[in-house]
Amino acid sequence: MEIVLLAPGPSMSQGLADSVRHEPVGVVGNCWELAPLALFLAANDRHWWMKYPEAKGFAGRKFSSNRMAGVEVLPGSRTVWNSGVLALTAAVHLGATRIRLYGFDMHGTHYFGPYTNGLRNTAPDRRQVHRQQYAQWARQHRSIEVINCTPGSALGCFPFEQDSIAA
Numbered sequence: 001m002e003i004v005l006l007a008p009g010p011s012m013s014q015g016l017a018d019s020v021r022h023e024p025v026g027v028v029g030n031c032w033e034l035a036p037l038a039l040f041l042a043a044n045d046r047h048w049w050m051k052y053p054e055a056k057g058f059a060g061r062k063f064s065s066n067r068m069a070g071v072e073v074l075p076g077s078r079t080v081w082n083s084g085v086l087a088l089t090a091a092v093h094l095g096a097t098r099i100r101l102y103g104f105d106m107h108g109t110h111y112f113g114p115y116t117n118g119l120r121n122t123a124p125d126r127r128q129v130h131r132q133q134y135a136q137w138a139r140q141h142r143s144i145e146v147i148n149c150t151p152g153s154a155l156g157c158f159p160f161e162q163d164s165i166a167a
Helices: 014-019 029-033 046-051 053-057 083-093 124-140
Strands: 002-006 025-028 040-042 061-064 098-102 145-148
Touching: 002 083, 025 029, 025 083, 029 040, 040 083, 046 053, 061 083, 083 098, 083 124
Parallel strands: 002 025, 002 098, 025 040, 040 061, 098 145
Antiparallel strands: none
């Protein structure tokens, strides 16, 4: 089974989300607003859930490593993971053997710009930790095919594929 993951990097857009709406889709963080019919939403930051309480009304499954009412905790998930790694784990949990990544820029802010609601934007040194988390996940899940379809992504642990959807 293939699942498309949409992350809120600067390359994400409503048009991109709309172009994959007929495929099994999982979303990271604020991308639930672009793809409200996605299978699942992954957001690991407890503070994010507090700043976006309307996300608890998302119709699909909701995942975090933090225990919160209405949100599932995946077996073996870790609170130190970034939400993209949590989304990869959720996709595999739901049966994915192939995953395509969009909006996983790993630089810049978000498709909506920097947070202005009190949440912290990811600092460059923290992005390095996130890239290490993805690389560790990739080493532990060698049987899962992950294709990074994000143009200009700084996430190098997965093979890149120029995708007509993202172009």
